[in-house]
Amino acid sequence: MIQLENLRPWEEVKMVLRRHWIVFVMLWVYAIIWIIINIALYSIFWSVLWLNIFTLIFLSWFLVFIYVEWINHELDMYVITNNRIIWIEQVWFLNREVSQCALNDVQEVNSKTKWFFANMLNYWDLTIQTAWNASNFRMSFVPDPLQAARKVLNIVEDFKGNKKEL
Numbered sequence: 001m002i003q004l005e006n007l008r009p010w011e012e013v014k015m016v017l018r019r020h021w022i023v024f025v026m027l028w029v030y031a032i033i034w035i036i037i038n039i040a041l042y043s044i045f046w047s048v049l050w051l052n053i054f055t056l057i058f059l060s061w062f063l064v065f066i067y068v069e070w071i072n073h074e075l076d077m078y079v080i081t082n083n084r085i086i087w088i089e090q091v092w093f094l095n096r097e098v099s100q101c102a103l104n105d106v107q108e109v110n111s112k113t114k115w116f117f118a119n120m121l122n123y124w125d126l127t128i129q130t131a132w133n134a135s136n137f138r139m140s141f142v143p144d145p146l147q148a149a150r151k152v153l154n155i156v157e158d159f160k161g162n163k164k165e166l
Helices: 022-044 049-074 116-121 145-165
Strands: 013-018 077-081 084-092 095-102 106-112 123-130 137-143
Touching: 013 137, 013 145, 022 049, 049 084, 077 145, 084 137, 106 145, 116 123, 123 145, 137 145
Parallel strands: none
Antiparallel strands: 013 077, 077 084, 084 095, 106 123, 123 137
16 A cells, blocks of 8 residues: 555545556566677677676666666556545656646546557556646556546546535
């Protein structure tokens, strides 16, 4: 369960959306491709010292790249409470953007899937459009985007329905 320090006392987390697991599979594909290239180069030029040093440096940078990409995807999330939507996006290493809007300002919730693998594994985009042009939230690699859009829209409609009753 997600615990946010800046939640108001009456707020409760209704839904948390994170990225699909396929993002991490893609990181492993990058690593396997790098290993294959490294083995091929090492088998051809095994006695060249400068290539071994270059490979070690490249390995270090590549591992840092994989770690930063993992952090970027792991920390991206939508947190939908009973009062607002909080979009936390890890833009780059040590560069995070946090946007939020009241559920009252949500105008549309759209989802999209395309391409063969995205349809087979059921992931792609979720977009939440708000009353403000500058604060439209778009998250890619969302698991089950059609169902997630339905759930978000139900939370928004429940909020707006409860607001009218008050």
